Amino acid sequence: MDLADDAPVEGWVLPEAAYIHVPFCRHRCGYCNFSVIANRDDLIEKFLKAITQELNALKRPRLKTLFFGGGTPTHLPNPALARLLESLDQQFNLSELTEFSVEANPEDISEAKLELLASKGVNRISLGVQSFQTTKLLSLERGHTRDQAIAAVELASQYIPNVSIDLIFAAPSESLKQWEQDVITAIQLPISHLSTYALTYEKGTQFWNQRLHGDMKELDESVEIDMYNFTRQSCNQHGFRHYEVSNFAKNGSRCLHNMAYWKGEGWYAAGPGAARFVNGVREVNHRSTSTYLKRINEGQSPVAEREAIGVVQYAKERTAFGIRLIDGIDLRALSQHVGFDTYKLLKAPIKFSLDDGLLVQEGDHLRLSDRGILFADTVAQRFLDC
Ligand code: SF4
Incomplete structure (x- = not known):
């Protein structure tokens, strides 16, 4: 195949994953x-109507995983949440799902909320804990305390079999010792999955502006690396296998829904700002909730961007995302999927990353080296840019 010809990928199978965004x-x-x-709960009613309309267009696909994210899905009052779960059940037959994940805020956790989620088949909950230290939580502008976070994790584990928590590291002026305490507290709780993310300063956020004006300072990169290495070591010692750059899981508790993203499989999506990948076409809905609601209400498409992904682009993206998996990627399987020799396309970034010790190659198999795990974004960018 001529690599200049970015033809469509042949033979897509229908997605078995769906993402619902509650803003x-x-x-x-x-x-x-x-x-x-x-502070716009007055829009919840309109949102329920709009998302049901968007979901109706999907025509009841058969799914293995459903991920209910946001935003904060658990911010919905229980009657509204029950109605949304009911429409999801009509669309997807929730009892057939292998994994049904819901993102939750510790502040929203109550027995009634958990009972409702469990009764509709939710078997994985991802709690936005971020830290177990009240001062760090305040600096991150989170509304819960250490005790609330711990109580939420313990209560959730009584209703939902797979409890995951998110933690943020490298918060402003955080010390290595403080971070170690967060990790130690987390792995002693009844959880089976842990996601850890370094704080990032995204353009357009308040933290970005504060850093720009010198009111907030990024942590030194060497401390951030020490924090990450401590997490890897502790998780490994306590039975949490490192399976993706930011994710650790006990046996059988990997997030199957996110695995579909990293493996380049398709997924449906609905809600403001939601991105989907179906039959080789990527679409992104309007990010603004009011624009999303207005468009659906007026019978227009909520899609803001649409792009057909050709074989060459797909091979680059599949490698860039797949390399984040600690097990790495198999270039022979990828070549069979796209119908050309992907090694030829990716030769330059592979050689570059092998030469500087960020990648390891065993036959057709590529994975990040121990040092490469620290620079996964750099390696991924090289694949995208080639
Ligand atoms: S980080 Fe804060 S504002 Fe953003 S989705 Fe989570 S709870 Fe909402």
């Missing part, structure tokens, strides 16, 4: 760059 939050945290709307 509501109590407050917009200073570091948050997601499609979120705060």
